[in-house]
Amino acid sequence: MENLEVINITKTFSLSKKQQRIEKTKTKLKVAVKELSFTAYPGEIYGLLGPNGAGKTTTLRSIATLIKPDTGEIKVGDASTLKDPNGVRAKIGFLTSELKLEEHFSPNYLFTYFARLHGIVEEKIEERKEILFKKFGIDKFSEVKVGELSTGMKQKTSIAISLVHDPDYVIFDEPTNGLDVLTARSVTDYLEELKNAGKVVIVSTHILSVVEKLCDRVGIIIDGEMKVNDTINKVKSLDETGNLENVFFNLVEEAAQLRGEF
Amino acid sequence: MKNILTIFKKEFYRVISDRRLVFTVMLLPGLAIFMMYSLLGNAIGNQISSIQEHRIIMYQEYMPTAFKDMLIANEVKVDIMDLNDSDFDVVKQQIIDGEVDIMIIFPNDFESKILDYATQDNPEILTYYNFTEDYSSSAYNTMYGWLDVYSDEIVKARLDAPEDINPFDMDLDNPYHRLGTEDEASRKGMADLLPMLIIMFLFSGAMSIGPDSIAGEKERGTIATLLVTPIKRSEIAIGKVLSLSLLSLFSATSSFIGIILSLGKLMQSEGNVSIAFTTNEYILLFLVLFATVLVIVGLISNISAYAKTVKEASMLIMPLYFASIAIGMMSMFGGEPSTNPVVYLIPLYSSVNAIIQILVGSVSMATILVMLISSVVYVSILIYMLNRLFQNEKVMFKK
Ligand SMILES: Nc1ncnc2c1ncn2[C@@H]1O[C@H](COP(=O)(O)OP(=O)(O)O)[C@@H](O)[C@H]1O
Numbered sequence: 339m340e341n342l343e344v345i346n347i348t349k350t351f352s353l354s355k356k357q358q359r360i361e362k363t364k365t366k367l368k369v370a371v372k373e374l375s376f377t378a379y380p381g382e383i384y385g386l387l388g389p390n391g392a393g394k395t396t397t398l399r400s401i402a403t404l405i406k407p408d409t410g411e412i413k414v415g416d417a418s419t420l421k422d423p424n425g426v427r428a429k430i431g432f433l434t435s436e437l438k439l440e441e442h443f444s445p446n447y448l449f450t451y452f453a454r455l456h457g458i459v460e461e462k463i464e465e466r467k468e469i470l471f472k473k474f475g476i477d478k479f480s481e482v483k484v485g486e487l488s489t490g491m492k493q494k495t496s497i498a499i500s501l502v503h504d505p506d507y508v509i510f511d512e513p514t515n516g517l518d519v520l521t522a523r524s525v526t527d528y529l530e531e532l533k534n535a536g537k538v539v540i541v542s543t544h545i546l547s548v549v550e551k552l553c554d555r556v557g558i559i560i561d562g563e564m565k566v567n568d569t570i571n572k573v574k575s576l577d578e579t580g581n582l583e584n585v586f587f588n589l590v591e592e593a594a595q596l597r598g599e600f
Numbered sequence: 601m602k603n604i605l606t607i608f609k610k611e612f613y614r615v616i617s618d619r620r621l622v623f624t625v626m627l628l629p630g631l632a633i634f635m636m637y638s639l640l641g642n643a644i645g646n647q648i649s650s651i652q653e654h655r656i657i658m659y660q661e662y663m664p665t666a667f668k669d670m671l672i673a674n675e676v677k678v679d680i681m682d683l684n685d686s687d688f689d690v691v692k693q694q695i696i697d698g699e700v701d702i703m704i705i706f707p708n709d710f711e712s713k714i715l716d717y718a719t720q721d722n723p724e725i726l727t728y729y730n731f732t733e734d735y736s737s738s739a740y741n742t743m744y745g746w747l748d749v750y751s752d753e754i755v756k757a758r759l760d761a762p763e764d765i766n767p768f769d770m771d772l773d774n775p776y777h778r779l780g781t782e783d784e785a786s787r788k789g790m791a792d793l794l795p796m797l798i799i800m801f802l803f804s805g806a807m808s809i810g811p812d813s814i815a816g817e818k819e820r821g822t823i824a825t826l827l828v829t830p831i832k833r834s835e836i837a838i839g840k841v842l843s844l845s846l847l848s849l850f851s852a853t854s855s856f857i858g859i860i861l862s863l864g865k866l867m868q869s870e871g872n873v874s875i876a877f878t879t880n881e882y883i884l885l886f887l888v889l890f891a892t893v894l895v896i897v898g899l900i901s902n903i904s905a906y907a908k909t910v911k912e913a914s915m916l917i918m919p920l921y922f923a924s925i926a927i928g929m930m931s932m933f934g935g936e937p938s939t940n941p942v943v944y945l946i947p948l949y950s951s952v953n954a955i956i957q958i959l960v961g962s963v964s965m966a967t968i969l970v971m972l973i974s975s976v977v978y979v980s981i982l983i984y985m986l987n988r989l990f991q992n993e994k995v996m997f998k999k
């Protein structure tokens with residue numbers, strides 16, 4: 339398996355009037371991600387850490403071929419998001435943040451549906467379904483409508499669906515957001531399993547403890563810029579206390595000073 | 601092709617496995633039309649029978665006894681009041697207010713003038729009624745008829761003529777007097793309202809499922825899950841449009857059945873109205889409906905793909921919905937299909953005219969073909985646009 343490389347991507351959005359009001363800005367353009375680079379390795383979990391609006395979702399969507407960066411390139415193994423988006427799509431499992439599956443359908447139905455769209459043969463679908471549903475405890479609820487499932491079970495179903503095709507590259511946007519402790523734990527446990535199976539795993543989060551417990555490598559992204567990008571231990575050692583929280587707050591404060599807010 | 605089918609099946613299943621949607625999309629249109637037409641039919645029926653049962657309230661002055669006796673002998677449902685107990689202007693106002701149906705004033709020398717007709721002018725009878733009131737108008741028609749009979753009697757007396765003074769008879773023995781068939785009458789009746797109702801129900805059918813199927817994916821975030829699968833964007837577009845079209849066609853069929861069932865009531869004939877559509881007409885109607893559905897679904901799909909949320913989509917569709925109802929209404933009072941071929945190039949308006957053509961049974965194949973072919977062209981453009989919208993990250997991931 340090969341690395342996933344994000345090479346110097348920049349993404350600018352033009353803001354709607356409404357957005358300008360919300361973000362209290364007069365500028366029409368918003369640089370969501372600026373010259374951002376990092377590499378995620380097989381058998382490791384890469385954590386993209388940053389406050390709200392930092393550019394995490396924009397980065398992950400670019401990797402998932404959902405949006406095109408203005409400049410820069412992303413290589414998922416030997417496939418480039420620009421030149422071979424379908425090659426990339428076949429390799430990645432993408433979980434969008436705050437995904438709400440259609441409430442009317444059962445996990446069973448939706449799993450089969452997305453598996454077919456991924457072009458998986460019927461016997462393989464059942465095989466994968468059995469494994470993943472068992473793993474997440476969905477098997478007992480597989481015929482219950484999504485709308486009637488608990489928040490945790492919904493998220494587990496979303497995760498199972500994003501992994502229908504057993505992808506080598508797993509990209510999860512805020513996967514434990516809004517989950518109870520137990521469900522969050524079962525999700526991070528599974529991510530570790532994927533890592534141990536030698537896959538490339540990238541998660542984004544604004545929660546420090548997730549990064550601390552789970553990630554081998556971390557990139558701290560603030561205002562669209564990569565401030566730090568290293569192994570978790572090296573990043574922690576940036577502050578004499580060895581505490582990730584301190585490192586993070588120092589960087590956030592620095593950025594605020596740069597913007598002239600303090 | 602396989603992917604189109606997968607998308608199609610899922611969207612289709614979404615609706616038919618949802619009792620609420622099955623009701624609103626498939627049962628409600630037919631049921632609503634049936635109830636509407638039935639109520640309308642009953643209302644018209646009630647009105648007619650209440651006029652027939654109504655006793656005419658009539659004021660009179662110097663009415664000859666011969667005429668009065670004639671009304672009584674023929675059991676005409678009328679209450680005759682004398683004006684001299686009352687004031688002329690008061691009764692006039694009562695007629696305007698609908699309290700009195702008619703006032704008839706004979707001159708006081710009426711009978712002497714009739715007798716001395718050789719030396720005197722014709723006497724003039726004055727009648728007053730309210731033409732905006734159904735009871736009053738009908739009272740006038742009734743009394744006019746009886747005065748006519750009375751005048752015949754007088755003529756007979758003058759001529760000392762035999763019983764039958766009519767110089768000729770009309771249609772005493774002519775079974776074909778009323779040409780035109782019940783079928784034609786029913787068809788005309790249908791052509792007044794049906795095109796608008798069809799457009800309305802096609803639209804509302806598509807409106808109740810389209811936004812959720814497309815804008816809903818954006819709102820829920822499932823669009824990302826869909827777009828990271830390696831299927832073509834055009835397959836998503838076609839799959840969704842086809843399934844939405846089939847479902848909307850069901851709601852059109854439902855309205856159609858509702859109309860056929862209730863037409864009997866509207867036409868006031870007991871039992872069945874004979875509408876004999878030919879197989880060709882059925883096929884053409886189906887094709888026109890299907891083409892119309894495709895255009896409507898194409899429009900709704902594009903708006904839904906553009907909107908950020910289901911609510912926004914529904915809001916944006918509203919003006920189009922009202923416009924299409926207005927187009928449908930244009931047919932309501934004309935009942936004649938346009939013969940101008942250019943009309944058959946205008947989406948929706950072409951549908952209305954084509955539907956009228958088929959309903960009244962005056963099909964012009966050339967214009968229907970223009971309508972069908974132009975619809976196919978529009979739908980292709982709309983599907984292409986939808987496909988482009990699915991590819992447009994600015995639209996799909998709008999903030
Ligand atoms: N489609 C878009 N249109 C306009 N602005 C956007 C769009 N997506 C993101 N942004 C802006 O880009 C910035 C980064 O957003 P995002 O990547 O979602 O941050 P995060 O996921 O870290 O919270 C934010 O200021 C956001 O408002």
Ligand SMILES: [Mg+2]
Nearest residue numbers: 394395396435
């Ligand atoms: Mg985000």
